[in-house]
Amino acid sequence: MMTRRSFLTKTVVGGTALLATGVFGWRFLSARKRPFACPLVLSTFCDEEIVRKIGLRYMALVPSESTRASLLQHLSAEIDDDRPDSSDLAGIAGEIELKAEQDFRSEKILVINNWIISRTEARQCALLALS
Amino acid sequence: MHIDARTLDNGSLIEGDLCIIGAGAAGISIAREFFGTAVKVILLEGGGLDYDLRVQKLYDGKTTGQPYYPLMSSELHYFGGTTGHWAGMCSHFDPITFRKRDWIEHSGWPITHETLLPYYERAHPVLDLNSNEFDLKHWQQKDPSLVALPLNDDVVRTKLWQFSPPTRFGDKYRKEVIAATNVWLYTYANVVDITGNDDVSSIREVTVKNYAGRTHTVRARVFVVACAGIQNARVLLAANRQASRGIGNDHDLVGRFFMEHLEIKSAELWLKQRSELKLYMAAAPRVQGELAISARKQAELEVLYGIVSFTPLEYAQRMPPYIQVWTDADPRVSEEAVKKAFDSANSGRMNRIFRSLFEGHLPRMHQAFQMTMRLEQAPNPLSRVTLADEKDELGVPRAALHWAFTSLERKSVRRIYETLGQQAGAAGLGRVKLKDGLADDGETGLPASTSAGWHHMGTTRMSDDPKRGVVDANCRVHGIGNLYIAGSSCFPTASAVNPTFTIVAMAIRLADRLKQQLA
Numbered sequence: 111m112m113t114r115r116s117f118l119t120k121t122v123v124g125g126t127a128l129l130a131t132g133v134f135g136w137r138f139l140s141a142r143k144r145p146f147a148c149p150l151v152l153s154t155f156c157d158e159e160i161v162r163k164i165g166l167r168y169m170a171l172v173p174s175e176s177t178r179a180s181l182l183q184h185l186s187a188e189i190d191d192d193r194p195d196s197s198d199l200a201g202i203a204g205e206i207e208l209k210a211e212q213d214f215r216s217e218k219i220l221v222i223n224n225w226i227i228s229r230t231e232a233r234q235c236a237l238l239a240l241s
Numbered sequence: 242m243h244i245d246a247r248t249l250d251n252g253s254l255i256e257g258d259l260c261i262i263g264a265g266a267a268g269i270s271i272a273r274e275f276f277g278t279a280v281k282v283i284l285l286e287g288g289g290l291d292y293d294l295r296v297q298k299l300y301d302g303k304t305t306g307q308p309y310y311p312l313m314s315s316e317l318h319y320f321g322g323t324t325g326h327w328a329g330m331c332s333h334f335d336p337i338t339f340r341k342r343d344w345i346e347h348s349g350w351p352i353t354h355e356t357l358l359p360y361y362e363r364a365h366p367v368l369d370l371n372s373n374e375f376d377l378k379h380w381q382q383k384d385p386s387l388v389a390l391p392l393n394d395d396v397v398r399t400k401l402w403q404f405s406p407p408t409r410f411g412d413k414y415r416k417e418v419i420a421a422t423n424v425w426l427y428t429y430a431n432v433v434d435i436t437g438n439d440d441v442s443s444i445r446e447v448t449v450k451n452y453a454g455r456t457h458t459v460r461a462r463v464f465v466v467a468c469a470g471i472q473n474a475r476v477l478l479a480a481n482r483q484a485s486r487g488i489g490n491d492h493d494l495v496g497r498f499f500m501e502h503l504e505i506k507s508a509e510l511w512l513k514q515r516s517e518l519k520l521y522m523a524a525a526p527r528v529q530g531e532l533a534i535s536a537r538k539q540a541e542l543e544v545l546y547g548i549v550s551f552t553p554l555e556y557a558q559r560m561p562p563y564i565q566v567w568t569d570a571d572p573r574v575s576e577e578a579v580k581k582a583f584d585s586a587n588s589g590r591m592n593r594i595f596r597s598l599f600e601g602h603l604p605r606m607h608q609a610f611q612m613t614m615r616l617e618q619a620p621n622p623l624s625r626v627t628l629a630d631e632k633d634e635l636g637v638p639r640a641a642l643h644w645a646f647t648s649l650e651r652k653s654v655r656r657i658y659e660t661l662g663q664q665a666g667a668a669g670l671g672r673v674k675l676k677d678g679l680a681d682d683g684e685t686g687l688p689a690s691t692s693a694g695w696h697h698m699g700t701t702r703m704s705d706d707p708k709r710g711v712v713d714a715n716c717r718v719h720g721i722g723n724l725y726i727a728g729s730s731c732f733p734t735a736s737a738v739n740p741t742f743t744i745v746a747m748a749i750r751l752a753d754r755l756k757q758q759l760a
Contacts, residue, residue, distance in 0.1 A: 152672060155511040155609070214666030219659065224680040226662025226673045 145203035146185050147237040151210070152227060158238070160223065165239030167222045168232040181237045185209075185230065206230060243419045245289070246430040247453035257283035257425065258759055260447065260461035262432050262476065264418075265322020266741055267727035267748040268467035269410045270367060272424050274752035276417070280759050282424045283459055285449060287431035287468075288319030290415060294571065295452055299431065299633045300472065301570060302640035306624070307691065308564060309501075309644050314572040315695050316469045320428060321411020323469060323695070324741070326576055329407025331370055331742040332400065333361055337536040337546065338617075338736040344543035345649065347498065347620035350733050351705045351714035360746035367745050368405040369413075371527060375401045380528050387520040389530065392664045399520065400533040400548055405741075429453065433637050435464075435480035435488050435724075443722045444488075450635045463758060465751070467727035470499070470697025474626040474730060475640045477701065477711075489701070489718040494711050496626035498702050499642065500618040500735040502694035503650060505687060506562055507679055508612040508658050509554055512671040515606040521551045531615075533737070534657050542660065544653035547616040548737040549661065557611035559586035563692040612673070614657065615694065617735040619649045626700050651687055655679060696740050701730040715754045716747070723758075727751055 153161055169176035175184065189205045213219065213228030220232050227235075259275065261268045264286035275282045288296040296319065302312035309315075317325040334354065341349030365373040374380070377399055381387050389399040418426055429451035437444050446460045466473050474496040478487035487495055520530040532549045539546060552560075566582045567575040618624070624645040628638035655675075662673035678688035704710025707719035716731050718724040727748050729740040736743075 151513055154513065155672065155674075211667060211669055214663050217663055219663050219666070221659070221662075221675060221680060221682065224675045224677065226659060226666070226675065228666060 144238075144241065145199050145206060146182060147234055147241055148203070149210070149227070149231040149234040150203060150207050152225065152231050152235070156225075161235050162239040164222045164225065164227070164232065165235030165237065168220070168236045169239065171220075171222070175233065175236065178237065178240050181233050181240070185233050185237070206234065242422075242424070243290075243426045243428065246427045246449060246457060247451050247455055249455060249457060251455045251457075253455075253457040255283055255425070255427065255457055255459045257281040257459075257461045259283065259463050259465070259755060260285065260459050261465045261467055261727075262447065263287075263322065263467035263469065263472070263727075264320050264410075264426065265317075265467065265469055265728070266324050266410055267744050268465070269321070269414050269418060270364075270745045270748035271465060271467065271727060271752045271755070272418060272421070273367070273414065274749060274756070275423065276421045278423060278756070280423060280756075282421075283461060284418065284424055284426045285430040285432060285447075285459065286320050286426065286428045289428045290320045290411070292317070292319050292325070292573065295634075296429070296431075297572065299635065299637075300640075301633070302471075302642060303629055303631075304642045304644065306642075306644040307646060307687075308689070309642060309693065310564070310567050310575070310695065311570040312471065312640060312642060313570040314567065314575045316471060316697065317572060319411065320415065320426075321409055324408065324410040326572060327407050327741055328739070329368075329405035330402050330739040331365075331368055331405055332375055332402045332738050333357075334736040334738050334743050335400075335533075335536070335546070337539060338734055338738075342540070344540075345545065345619055345734070347622075347709075348734050351703060351710075357743070357746050357750070360750045361742065363749050364742060364745040367408070367749075368742060369408045370403050370405060370742075372403075375403070377401055377530070387528070387530070389520060390518075390532070390670060391668050392532070392670075393667070394535070396535055396538045396660060397532050397664050398535055399530040402529045402531065403527060404529070430457070430459075431635055431637075432466075432468075432476055433479070433635050434482065435476070437483055437488065437721070441483050441488065442720060444724045452634055463723045463725070463755060465725045465727050465755070467748070469728055470700055470730045471626050471640050471642065473726055473728060474499075474700035475628065475637070478626075478628050479637050489711050489721060489724065491720060492708050494702065494709075496700050497622045497624075498620045498699035498733075499624045499626050499644065499697065500620060500699040500732070501644065502696045502735060502737060502739070503614070503616040503618055503687070504563065504692040504694055505614050505616065505654060506557065506611055506690060507614050507654055507676050507688075508549075508661075509674045509676075510551065510610045510612055510661075510665060510671060511674060512608055512610075513669065515608050517606055518551055518610060532661065534660060538660060542653075542656045544656050545617045545619055545649055546737045547614045547653055547657045549612045549614050549657075551610040551612060553605070553607040554609035554611050555607070556586055557613075562690040564690065612658075612661070614654055615737045616650060616653060617737045619647045620699060620702070620734055621645055621647050646687065648685065651679075651685060654687070655682060694739065696729065696735070698729040698732040698735045698740060701726045702733045703731045704733060716751050717754075725751060725755070
């Protein structure tokens with residue numbers, strides 16, 4: 111028989127899982143389908159609307175990067191040569207995450223909508239905002 | 242020996258070798274150093290052995306500028322002083338605090354961290370600290386679960402605190418002070434005037450008063466003012482019969498350079514992997530870590546010294562800033578309000594459910610933590626204590642505090658967080674999110690929620706140059722041979738570290754100096 115504690119535990123865990131899927135499910139789909147347009151770490155903390163707002167703000171700050179073509183060009187630079195297979199979307203997502211970390215090490219950071227983020231992430235947000 | 246000055250015949254003359262004005266952390270620490278010596282110590286306390294609202298009201302005053310706590314509530318006026326409500330956080334002032342930093346006007350002490358090291362060693366048992374050891378590796382050998390965040394030490398390091406129980410000087414040292422055969426403790430002995438010789442190059446006597454209507458005179462060979470950061474300035478400024486600007490104030494420095502520790506709930510750390518951050522939680526046994534920008538990085542960024550603590554966000558969001566809670570002039574009422582706010586923040590519904598289910602079984606893992614910065618304030622001559630027109634019950638002008646910042650405080654908060662955000666990202670740890678009011682680099686000033694640590698510093702600052710400081714490197718008032726100041730009012734810069742440990746260390750150092758003078 112299910113005890114009160116057990117019931118509460120399952121309710122809390124189950125509810126949390128459903129909530130997480132509802133709120134953050136977008137990122138799992140996006141990361142698989144559109145790795146260039148999904149900042150993996152940031153999307154762990156922010157819902158899609160906030161990420162889009164960050165993207166819009168970035169494009170306002172850097173108008174020269176307000177097109178899909180320019181954003182994709184920047185995002186794919188430096189990782190093209192290492193990418194064995196353009197269909198390896200998970201691999202691309204990982205490489206972009208590394209690129210974001212490298213941005214932090216190189217102090218290529220911005221403060222947008224209160225978040226201190228890498229330039230790569232800002233571009234990913236912008237790409238999402240254009241989609 | 243203890244004598245209640247209300248019971249003495251009016252106009253009594255009290256005489257000794259050393260007169261210490263104020264029985265708080267500094268005053269009691271100095272008195273203890275003289276136990277068993279041939280020096281007759283007169284220890285004057287304005288209040289009683291316990292809290293007395295009527296005496297506490299003598300500390301009432303007005304504030305202008307940046308919002309501040311009611312003055313009456315921010316220093317305690319009875320035996321033991323403000324240790325009656327301190328939190329017990331202890332650490333050394335870092336070496337950089339003492340240096341002249343070209344990017345911080347009026348920075349630089351005439352002593353160094355090395356000067357104070359032997360006195361920190363002697364101060365730690367006074368505060369009931371287990372040791373004088375603040376090296377992280379030392380504590381990690383004792384408890385390997387105290388894991389530091391994996392950040393670049395050259396940029397951000399973990400600074401350690403130890404916790405005093407906290408030692409309440411009034412409780413702990415009452416019996417031994419009263420039992421000391423060469424120490425005469427006078428309670429209800431508020432100093433209302435200081436009298437020097439003709440050219441005020443030495444102090445002859447002080448006048449003490451109490452609300453029982455008794456006025457007495459205290460004569461000694463050497464005097465130490467140890468009434469805490471605001472009252473030290475007030476006592477000197479109010480002694481203006483012989484020196485129109487106040488004792489020791491030939492260069493208009495007494496009361497200026499008032500500094501506090503700014504406490505700003507300023508950002509959030511969001512972690513990729515949930516963590517307990519055990520080392521950084523106040524509940525960690527014996528020690529707690531906070532993140533401090535390295536000295537090298539401070540110089541590179543040209544910022545003030547700031548230290549960041551962590552609180553689980555779900556809890557911190559329910560806890561309002563101190564400045565919004567500590568609002569009653571009666572310190573007991575304000576302290577109770579803070580306790581209630583803590584309790585309320587800690588008893589959210591989900592928190593209660595979580596605790597009922599898992600308390601004691603699982604570590605408290607969190608994804609997001611509030612970051613609170615404790616920032617040193619830039620020395621600013623416009624941030625100052627003066628005398629108000631209104632007088633207290635004993636006829637002494639009340640203190641007036643104008644608390645003011647420079648542009649360096651905001652710049653420092655912002656640059657330090659950019660650095661922490663950059664480091665968190667580079668380490669693959671997570672992301673930092675700034676609070677509203679700090680996110681826009683173009684804004685000026687600090688958020689209205691900016692609180693303070695109840696640490697009053699700088700109002701009788703130390704310098705070798707009489708034109709730049711009220712006291713010299715030995716805490717002697719420039720130009721007056723037998724008048725010394727003890728306490729945080731002597732600090733030329735504030736560090737970002739709670740002051741009590743350094744106050745006690747410097748008091749012990751001063752006691753050594755006084756022993757030489759009185760020998």
